[in-house]
Every structure is written in structure tokens, then in C-alpha cells.
Amino acid sequence: MAKDVRARMVEAAVRLLATKGLEGTSFADVLALSGAPRGSIYHHFPGGKDELVTEAVALARERAMAYLEEQAGKPPHDIAAAFLDLWRSVLTRSDLGAGCAVLAVTVATDDEELLARAAEVFRGWRSRLGTLLADAGLPADLAARYAATLIASSEGAVVMARAEQSMEPFDLVAEQLLAQLTP
Amino acid sequence: MAKDVRARMVEAAVRLLATKGLEGTSFADVLALSGAPRGSIYHHFPGGKDELVTEAVALARERAMAYLEEQAGKPPHDIAAAFLDLWRSVLTRSDLGAGCAVLAVTVATDDEELLARAAEVFRGWRSRLGTLLADAGLPADLAARYAATLIASSEGAVVMARAEQSMEPFDLVAEQLLAQLTP
DNA sequence: GTCTATACGAAGATAGAC
DNA sequence: GTCTATCTTCGTATAGAC
Numbered sequence: 463m464a465k466d467v468r469a470r471m472v473e474a475a476v477r478l479l480a481t482k483g484l485e486g487t488s489f490a491d492v493l494a495l496s497g498a499p500r501g502s503i504y505h506h507f508p509g510g511k512d513e514l515v516t517e518a519v520a521l522a523r524e525r526a527m528a529y530l531e532e533q534a535g536k537p538p539h540d541i542a543a544a545f546l547d548l549w550r551s552v553l554t555r556s557d558l559g560a561g562c563a564v565l566a567v568t569v570a571t572d573d574e575e576l577l578a579r580a581a582e583v584f585r586g587w588r589s590r591l592g593t594l595l596a597d598a599g600l601p602a603d604l605a606a607r608y609a610a611t612l613i614a615s616s617e618g619a620v621v622m623a624r625a626e627q628s629m630e631p632f633d634l635v636a637e638q639l640l641a642q643l644t645p
Numbered sequence: 646m647a648k649d650v651r652a653r654m655v656e657a658a659v660r661l662l663a664t665k666g667l668e669g670t671s672f673a674d675v676l677a678l679s680g681a682p683r684g685s686i687y688h689h690f691p692g693g694k695d696e697l698v699t700e701a702v703a704l705a706r707e708r709a710m711a712y713l714e715e716q717a718g719k720p721p722h723d724i725a726a727a728f729l730d731l732w733r734s735v736l737t738r739s740d741l742g743a744g745c746a747v748l749a750v751t752v753a754t755d756d757e758e759l760l761a762r763a764a765e766v767f768r769g770w771r772s773r774l775g776t777l778l779a780d781a782g783l784p785a786d787l788a789a790r791y792a793a794t795l796i797a798s799s800e801g802a803v804v805m806a807r808a809e810q811s812m813e814p815f816d817l818v819a820e821q822l823l824a825q826l827t828p
Numbered sequence: 829g830t831c832t833a834t835a836c837g838a839a840g841a842t843a844g845a846c
Numbered sequence: 847g848t849c850t851a852t853c854t855t856c857g858t859a860t861a862g863a864c
Binding site: 485572606610614624635 | 665666667668669744747748749751752753755760763764766767768771789790791793794796797798799800801802804805807808809810814817818820821822824825
């Protein structure tokens with residue numbers, strides 16, 4: 463069967479949030495991108511936009527988490543490189559138009575609940591990345607510091623690359639980050 | 646004489662952009678925070694919101710640039726620490742409510758001109774920070790890489806700290822960044 | 829320079845028919 | 847489940863008086 467309408471809408475929301483921001487993402491956009499019928503909005507999301515955005519944040523979280531899981535067992539350098547590649551592909555596949563949906567929500571919401579969800583995502587990524595690096599041999603405290611830096615740098619570098627419409631800042635940052643793991 | 650009304654409005658816009666995002670910042674908010682009279686909007690900013698936001702981005706740029714200039718002549722570690730302190734104070738003084746106005750504009754605008762202004766800011770910071778570090782003794786290519794990473798990390802760490810409502814991610818990132826400059 | 833009043837459009841949300 | 851129509855709110859912007 464065709465992909466579930468609700469799932470398609472959440473998927474579209476992630477893309478739109480990453481591209482146009484929280485307030486820039488309207489139901490009209492979500493319907494247009496997902497091809498969902500108008501009546502689906504409050505049928506599938508009785509909680510309205512908040513509910514849709516919450517689901518989108520959860521999806522963005524799970525996507526990255528699943529990808530991180532695939533890197534288990536690799537050396538620290540490869541794990542970091544994989545995480546950077548994830549963001550590099552977001553930039554290149556969108557022609558430098560898209561970024562991180564979770565970041566977009568964080569800087570634009572005034573809803574405590576939604577902010578807490580975003581926090582959960584960052585904490586989750588940070589925690590899992592940290593344990594992966596520790597399992598790969600890095601001392602625990604260094605792994606935690608590096609994980610936080612890798613995520614923060616990636617997020618910031620994506621924003622800079624979008625603004626400058628150039629991969630240069632991202633590539634510089636990626637090089638600097640990976641250099642710390644190649645002795 | 647009292648601070649110029651126009652200047653107060655731009656100042657308020659920077660604060661609001663950093664706190665509530667681009668679409669979350671309305672003229673009503675700007676008037677309330679700046680104490681400017683209603684009639685001042687299109688008198689001082691005939692170009693409307695775009696003009697106000699453009700000015701706000703320019704102010705944010707100049708603020709950080711002037712601060713960077715004060716660090717000239719210091720060793721690389723101190724320069725980096727000063728840049729991090731700038732963002733730390735943004736977070737602490739706002740009770741983890743504010744971030745970077747330029748980032749907020751970047752992820753929410755669909756105006757090419759405004760995006761280009763934001764890009765100019767990031768490029769400007771990156772360039773000046775790079776030359777400061779190079780003047781302080783770092784090899785030019787390493788200085789450029791480190792400058793890009795410092796800015797990207799700071800921006801990302803500020804977002805994470807806001808989301809998590811905790812300085813922990815920021816402190817971890819700051820520690821990791823400074824460790825690279827203390828041999 | 830600053831005011832009020834108002835036009836205009838966008839977007840979220842609700843109601844009720846099919 | 848999906849549709850249309852409508853309500854409401856809000857924010858930008860304009861017009862014209864003081």
C-alpha cells in the first residue's frame with residue numbers, strides 16, 4: 463500500500479521545518495509537499511500544528527539515531543566522519559537550502575513542551591554518540607566532550623553553509639574535527 | 646540626550662530576534678521593548694520589517710566585530726576564550742533564553758538579500774577571527790580552520806544550551822575547543 | 829514625528845455536510 | 847476520511863489627521 467498519509471505529512475514537516483523554519487512552515491505547505499488531502503489535518507493531528515511539529519522532531523531524532531546505530535563498532539574517526547556525512551548530504555541534496563529541523567524549532571518556539579522535546583533530541587544524540595566513541599576506545603570524559611562538540615559544530619556549520627551558500631565553512635569545520643581523531 | 650529612537654528599535658530587534666526568532670518578532674514587540682512610539686515604524690524604517698531586520702543583523706555584526714578587535718595582540722587561547730565568553734554571557738544574561746540573531750534570521754528567512762547579509766556576517770567574523778589567530782602565531786590554514794570551527798561550535802552550542810536549558814553542552818564544547826590551543 | 833484607523837493577507841482552527 | 851466554508855487572530859502596511 464501507499465505510504466501512510468500521516469507518515470507522509472510528518473515527513474514533509476521535517477523537510478519544511480529544516481528549510482523554511484517553524485513559522486515558515488504552514489499546513490498549506492505540508493499538504494502541498496505530502497500530497498495529503500485537506501481533511502487530513504485535524505483528522506490525523508487533532509492537536510494541530512503543535513502535534514505535527516512534535517512528531518516531526520521525533521522523526522528527525524529517530525532518523526539520526528538509527529543512522530548512528532549503524533556506526534557501532536567502527537573506530538572514532540569513522541563514526542565522526544559518518545555523522546558529518548549525514549549533515550553534508552542534507553546540505554548537498556537540498557542545494558544548500560535545508561538544515562536541521564530540530565534547530566529550527568529550538569530557535570523559534572515559545573512552547574515549553576516543544577522546547578523540551580528538542581532538548582531530548584540533542585541530549586539523545588549527544589549521549590549515544592558519546593557511548594559509541596567510548597566503546598570505540600576514547601576515554602569517557604573525552605568522548606562526551608567530543609560528542610558535544612561534533613554535534614554543536616555540525617549544527618553551526620550547516621547554518622553557516624546555508625547562509626554563505628557554500629560548502630567552504632562546513633568543509634573547514636569537518637577537516638578540523640576529524641584532524642583531532644587522526645593521530 | 647536620550648538614545649536615538651531608531652537605534653533603540655534596532656537594539657530591541659536584535660534582542661527579540663535572538664530570543665523569539667524572525668517571524669516571532671513583531672513590530673508590536675519591538676515597540677514594547679524599545680518604548681518607541683507607534684508612528685516611528687514606517688517613519689524610521691520605510692522599508693518595513695526587512696529594513697529593521699537588516700539593520701539588526703548589521704548591529705549584531707558590528708558588536709561582535711568590535712569585541713574581536715579588543716582581543717588583538719592576545720595569544721590564540723585568550724582570543725578563543727574571549728569569543729566563547731561572548732556567547733556564554735548571551736546565554737547567562739538571558740537565563741538561557743537568547744541565542745544568535747544572525748542564526749535565527751538565517752534559518753527562517755526566504756529573502757535572498759537578507760540571507761546574503763547574514764552570510765556577510767559569518768564570513769566577516771570568520772575572516773577577522775582567522776587573521777587574529779594567524780597574527781597570534783597560528784599557521785594561516787590552521788587559523789582559518791579553527792576560526793570556522795570556533796564560530797560553528799559556538800553557534801551550535803548556544804542552540805543546544807537553550808534547548809536543554811542547561812550550560813552543560815556549552816561548557817563541554819568550550820572545554821574541548823580550548824584544549825586544542827593549550828599544548 | 830507621531831497619532832489613529834483601517835485595509836489586506838496569511839494562517840490556525842472549527843463546524844458541519846458528504 | 848475527506849470536503850468546503852467560515853471564524854478568528856495577528857501582523858504588515860497604508861492613509862491621512864494632528
